[in-house]
Amino acid sequence: MFRTRKIAEVFSPSEDIVLYPGDCLKLLAAIPDESLSLVITSPPYNIGKEYEKKLKLETYIEQQAAVIRECVRCLSPQGSICWQVGNYVDGGGHHTPRYCAVPYLY
């Protein structure tokens, strides 16, 4: 009833599933232009979660902009990005992450 599928660790257009255990920028670099229909990602929020090192806001935005640029390059013109971010208020607290689009970063 269920078909067994191989899970690859290196991107190739012929693979059904790729689970890349490394830096997303290296994975994205291997993906051809305009070849993806959908990107769904939950990048670091930079709000001091236990699993992340909080960066200066400018550094964080530069890092995320580099990833978004690569995602946009890989996306088909009809494609979509779901980008989950933390909600940061300068001098204030932070909130649980919300979904939003950040087209102004690229």
Ligand SMILES: C[S@@+](CC[C@H](N)C(=O)[O-])C[C@H]1O[C@@H](n2cnc3c(N)ncnc32)[C@H](O)[C@@H]1O
């Ligand atoms: C906000 S967390 C994701 C939380 C996850 N969505 C969940 O629900 O548990 C961000 C994750 O991105 C990983 N990460 C940070 N920089 C990365 C990069 N350059 N490439 C791939 N993963 C990265 C972090 O190790 C962390 O696990």
